[in-house]
Amino acid sequence: MDNDKKNTPSAKTDSLEQDIWHDPALHQALTQIRDAQAPRQHKRMAFWYTGMAACLLLAVVLFNKTPSTSELTVAKAKVEPLYYSTASAEQRAFELSDGSSIRLNASTKITVALSDTQRLVSFDEGEAYFDVQHKPETPFQIRSFYGEIHVVGTEFNVEQSKQGLRVSVYEGVVEVINRHGELIVLTQGQRVSLDTLGQFEEKTRFDEAAPVDWQHGLLNAQSIPLQLVVERLNRYSHKPLYLAPELNTKKVTGSFMLRDVPASVRLISELYNLKINENKDNIYLSAL
Known part of the structure; x- marks a missing residue:
């Protein structure tokens, strides 16, 4: 001692x-x-x-x-952190030593550090689905650029993009804390987004019984900015997809195939009267 x-x-x-x-x-x-x-x-x-x-x-x-944030994380966890990532158009699933599981969408990076007293995840970029083992004595925390997520045992989806952070709860209860220390509690079938300034947007409901779209190769958009749709498609595109700045906030609704980005781009252009300019290096969408 x-x-x-x-x-x-x-x-x-x-x-x-x-x-x-x-x-x-x-x-x-x-x-x-x-x-x-x-x-x-x-x-x-x-x-x-x-x-x-x-x-x-x-x-x-x-x-x-x-110490730095990374040093604090390692010191608290008392273990070497584990790094998980996926490449473009790749999905991977991982089992953690505490019995929890994580499924990563394409172009995602996270860092995990587990100990007997706490479980810490640093969410760097992308999207992931968490199925957290119920352990009240060992809090499970996710830290991102926009805020933190605290859970005990539950299932939820986290997406971090250039537009902010979105958390969707499929089972259990999740606490979301923004950069300003404000807290929102989400229950099953609820989701909330944080904007680029770390401010909460209005809490909404979704069909938690429906399958997670990206795990089935789909992008289900319900009146979301076209800029976010393009960012999601870029996780699967072999060519970078760019958007004319005036179209960034244009709201889009529809179901698009992640594993056939050219077909999804064509569908978006037909639905919203957009022009496609494609060369050997990239794809560019603009207004007609």
Whole structure:
């Protein structure tokens, strides 16, 4: 037990502080300050040494007490993080050591770190479906650029795009916390989105009994921006798909095939009177 205490971050920081305060230069400076009879010039020099040493001490303490987010994640989990990703047009499923499972949509990257006290996921980009094992004593947290998701045991879908974050709950209860500390609780059949500023959009309902569209090779759009449709299709496209800026916010509704992007692009162009310009490098959609 004593050895464990000696190896804790707090013990290491305390030891480092002790070493700095016993530094000969600092000790001499403090002695000069305490000497009331010292000449004024020496007192100024002592003050300079003391200030420099204090700054050094503060920098070291802050450095040791303020690790990066990744270091915090690894330190809390006490294990090496696991990295999972998918390439364009690829889907993969993973089983975690706690019994949970994750299915990744195409062009997705996440990092997972598990311990006996907590389960942490860093959501970098893309889309994933989580089936979390029920363990009340071990919280399951997902951290993204737009906010955090807290669960105990449930099934839900997470999508992070350039337009924000969307969470859809298929079973159980999920807490979503935005960057401003505001919290929304989602139950089965509810979803919420966070915009690019981390603000909540209105909570909505969906048919949780329906299959998850992307797991069946489909993109089911219900009045969503065309920019988001294009971003989803790009996860499966062999050529980058671009959109004229004036079409970004155009709302689209329909069911499109993910594994046949050219056919989906043609359907979108027919439904919304758009022009397709395609060359060997990319596909560009614009208004007629």
